[in-house]
Amino acid sequence: MPIHYTSSTQTFHLQSKQVSYIFRVLQNGQLGHLYYGKKLTHREDYSHLHRIEARSNTAAVYEGNLDFSLETIRQEFPSYGTTDFREPAFQVEQPDGSRITQFEFMDYAISAGKPKLEGLPAVYTEKDKEASTLIIRLHDDRLNMDIHLSYTIFEKTGVITRSSSFTNRGSDTVKLSKGMSLSVDMPDYDYEMVHLSGAWARERHVKTRQLEEGIQQIGSTRGISSAQHNPFFALKRPHTTEHTGEVFGFSLVYSGNFKAQVEVDHFGTSRAMIGLNDFDFSWQLQEGETFQTPEAVMVYSSSGMNGLSHAFHDLFSKRLVRGKWRDKERPVLINNWEGTYFNFTEDKIVEMAEQAKECGIELFVLDDGWFGKRDDDTTSLGDWSADERKLPNGVKGLADKVKAAGMDFGLWFEPEMISKESELYKAHPDWLLQAEGRRSSHGRNQFVLDFSRKEVVDHMYNQIADVLKGAPISYIKWDMNRPLTEIMSSGYPAERQQEIAHRYVLGVYDLYERLTSDFPDVLFESCASGGCRFDPGMLYYAPQTWTSDNTDAIERLKIQYGTSFLYPIKTMGAHVSDVPNHQVHRITSLETRARVSFFGNFGYELDITKEKDLSVLKDQVSFYKKHRTVLQEGRFYRLESPFEGDGNVTSWMVVDEHQQQAVAARYQVLEKPNSGLPRFYFKGLLEDVLYQVEGSDESFYGSELMHAGLPLQHKYTWKKQGDYQTTLLVLNAIK
Ligand code: DGJ
Numbered sequence: 114m115p116i117h118y119t120s121s122t123q124t125f126h127l128q129s130k131q132v133s134y135i136f137r138v139l140q141n142g143q144l145g146h147l148y149y150g151k152k153l154t155h156r157e158d159y160s161h162l163h164r165i166e167a168r169s170n171t172a173a174v175y176e177g178n179l180d181f182s183l184e185t186i187r188q189e190f191p192s193y194g195t196t197d198f199r200e201p202a203f204q205v206e207q208p209d210g211s212r213i214t215q216f217e218f219m220d221y222a223i224s225a226g227k228p229k230l231e232g233l234p235a236v237y238t239e240k241d242k243e244a245s246t247l248i249i250r251l252h253d254d255r256l257n258m259d260i261h262l263s264y265t266i267f268e269k270t271g272v273i274t275r276s277s278s279f280t281n282r283g284s285d286t287v288k289l290s291k292g293m294s295l296s297v298d299m300p301d302y303d304y305e306m307v308h309l310s311g312a313w314a315r316e317r318h319v320k321t322r323q324l325e326e327g328i329q330q331i332g333s334t335r336g337i338s339s340a341q342h343n344p345f346f347a348l349k350r351p352h353t354t355e356h357t358g359e360v361f362g363f364s365l366v367y368s369g370n371f372k373a374q375v376e377v378d379h380f381g382t383s384r385a386m387i388g389l390n391d392f393d394f395s396w397q398l399q400e401g402e403t404f405q406t407p408e409a410v411m412v413y414s415s416s417g418m419n420g421l422s423h424a425f426h427d428l429f430s431k432r433l434v435r436g437k438w439r440d441k442e443r444p445v446l447i448n449n450w451e452g453t454y455f456n457f458t459e460d461k462i463v464e465m466a467e468q469a470k471e472c473g474i475e476l477f478v479l480d481d482g483w484f485g486k487r488d489d490d491t492t493s494l495g496d497w498s499a500d501e502r503k504l505p506n507g508v509k510g511l512a513d514k515v516k517a518a519g520m521d522f523g524l525w526f527e528p529e530m531i532s533k534e535s536e537l538y539k540a541h542p543d544w545l546l547q548a549e550g551r552r553s554s555h556g557r558n559q560f561v562l563d564f565s566r567k568e569v570v571d572h573m574y575n576q577i578a579d580v581l582k583g584a585p586i587s588y589i590k591w592d593m594n595r596p597l598t599e600i601m602s603s604g605y606p607a608e609r610q611q612e613i614a615h616r617y618v619l620g621v622y623d624l625y626e627r628l629t630s631d632f633p634d635v636l637f638e639s640c641a642s643g644g645c646r647f648d649p650g651m652l653y654y655a656p657q658t659w660t661s662d663n664t665d666a667i668e669r670l671k672i673q674y675g676t677s678f679l680y681p682i683k684t685m686g687a688h689v690s691d692v693p694n695h696q697v698h699r700i701t702s703l704e705t706r707a708r709v710s711f712f713g714n715f716g717y718e719l720d721i722t723k724e725k726d727l728s729v730l731k732d733q734v735s736f737y738k739k740h741r742t743v744l745q746e747g748r749f750y751r752l753e754s755p756f757e758g759d760g761n762v763t764s765w766m767v768v769d770e771h772q773q774q775a776v777a778a779r780y781q782v783l784e785k786p787n788s789g790l791p792r793f794y795f796k797g798l799l800e801d802v803l804y805q806v807e808g809s810d811e812s813f814y815g816s817e818l819m820h821a822g823l824p825l826q827h828k829y830t831w832k833k834q835g836d837y838q839t840t841l842l843v844l845n846a847i848k
Pocket residue numbers: 450480481525592594640641642643644659661662
């Protein structure tokens with residue numbers, strides 16, 4: 114069992130092959146944090162780690178014990194209101210107006226495996242011995258309320274998942290105004306906070322800042338996890354690189370408003386926490402009711418940012434993504450959006466599908482514009498039946514023709530939205546999120562359906578299920594194109610309105626759960642104006658996500674590099690699109706566009722009927738298929754960052770599980786005249802194995818390729834002059 118409890122010192126030690134996480138019960142019954150980091154040899158008492166800082170005259174102390182102040186103690190799930198002045202992990206408002214609580218350790222349970230989180234996405238185990246779970250119960254007597262803190266530690270990797278739940282056992286209704294998923298007090302602040310921030314078309318850029326006294330915070334108030342900040346941050350030592358050094362990563366398995374922050378206090382302690390955003394949040398708890406927070410994931414790596422990413426990639430691809438698509442090869446797809454936008458006919462789509470089939474593409478995805486009377490973005494959301502002007506034979510007629518052309522068929526939906534110009538709005542004008550007597554804001558001319566109400570979710574389920582039952586559809590792109598505003602629901606009383614943003618997300622999860630369980634063969638791809646809701650919560654239901662609406666190869670280097678900090682490249686939709694690029698108007702070669710998209714979930718998004726030379730596309734698709742296993746299942750290493758130096762070079766690679774094959778790429782944004790010969794330093798190879806560079810007759814030992822590097826002679830780069838050049842290298846071990 115990797116979870117030890119020593120009763121004499123009331124100490125818990127979660128210990129895996131690499132990691133230790135230790136805390137104990139304090140003299141006031143609360144929990145004190147002792148250690149998180151590289152594995153420690155187990156002992157019964159670690160109280161020496163509980164360094165109690167010198168107390169200043171201004172500190173508040175417990176009545177009756179002048180030596181005890183929470184201000185100087187690292188805590189496990191801190192409260193506010195007595196002697197700690199940092200931000201707490203939770204807050205409960207009581208009928209008499211008090212927010213003072215006293216939750217004390219009561220009991221604990223340790224079990225093999227990991228229990229499910231009802232109604233919420235979460236990491237899972239397949240075999241009990243993979244992980245152990247500790248559930249601690251804290252109790253406040255006066256309130257008659259319990260907090261359960263749940264910890265699961267994965268034995269091999271040391272990944273720890275955490276969540277908390279709040280149960281009101283008393284007869285008075287209380288209000289939970291904050292409930293974090295995790296909090297951990299680190300002993301110093303010599304860390305850089307790394308996070309993934311951006312905007313639409315510029316998602317998940319890597320940001321790094323030194324911690325300083327005070328609060329450094331990221332989060333979302335948009336109702337979706339957002340492109341502005343991903344629900345993730347890492348604390349790395351300043352000298353930590355992609356390949357070496359310590360780093361702690363914190364991720365939230367959630368798709369709505371979140372908050373992630375680090376508070377550095379005057380003793381240099383760093384309090385890291387992540388969970389639901391407490392801004393504009395509260396939750397009424399009546400007698401017997403429980404509130405469960407989303408799950409958070411903590412990863413510790415002593416082998417740099419790549420080590421951190423490897424742990425997240427393994428966890429997310431094998432213990433978060435579910436269903437038959439988890440282990441299946443993902444198809445090469447073509448999507449018609451940038452090819453036709455709203456302007457298509459059945460004949461046009463069939464023609465595109467036939468050409469795509471000739472190139473070896475496997476799945477045709479019909480994007481927005483196939484339903485209602487949707488010729489632009491002003492109408493029809495909510496009316497999920499075929500527009501017979503465009504599809505005279507309905508969805509089934511088209512899907513049958515695409516199937517007959519030899520391809521699978523996929524369809525776009527935006528289930529959470531409604532257009533005012535729609536049959537649905539005529540029938541249910543009150544189904545919007547809206548505040549009575551106030552103007553409703555729209556985004557992209559559309560309004561948000563009130564997914565906190567079961568009847569709305571039920572209705573959407575029925576409409577989408579009917580379409581799925583009526584045609585051979587093997588893929589759904591689930592889009593979501595605007596943030597939430599006027600977050601009010603006519604389905605709930607006044608005192609519950611601050612619950613709606615979270616209830617909305619629960620409604621989305623409910624619809625996803627029902628559709629994915631009832632249509633288990635369908636591959637779901639989530640999307641929110643590209644990558645505005647790329648988070649682990651979505652991955653639990655949809656095994657892949659459209660990474661960004663920005664399909665420009667050069668912009669994608671940064672987007673895909675940042676996204677890979679946390680998310681496996683197999684989960685990132687990456688399509689070759691037309692030039693000049695529709696978002697930034699840049700012109701790059703078809704070769705460069707494909708070589709960036711290979712390191713994602715490969716596909717196309719252009720009018721293939723306009724392509725003059727299909728042989729190039731055929732070669733690209735066949736290259737991808739030949740190397741699909743290593744590209745989708747291999748170990749991904751980031752090598753050179755577009756966020757460092759002048760950002761001119763990005764490189765990365767994948768290597769298969771048995772280290773027999775690697776595919777690597779180097780991208781140079783601008784040509785540098787008369788510059789030195791770059792070297793390519795591989796990672797993850799076997800030192801003493803000879804690898805042949807595909808396309809040449811030369812071979813090198815893994816040790817040479819990793820430590821001396823491969824000088825990129827022209828014969829490897831097949832160098833052409835000019836900007837946006839790429840080098841693609843394939844290594845095969847010589848048997
Ligand atoms: C936004 C998505 O990100 C695009 O890929 C496309 O599906 C459009 N919506 C369609 O409206």
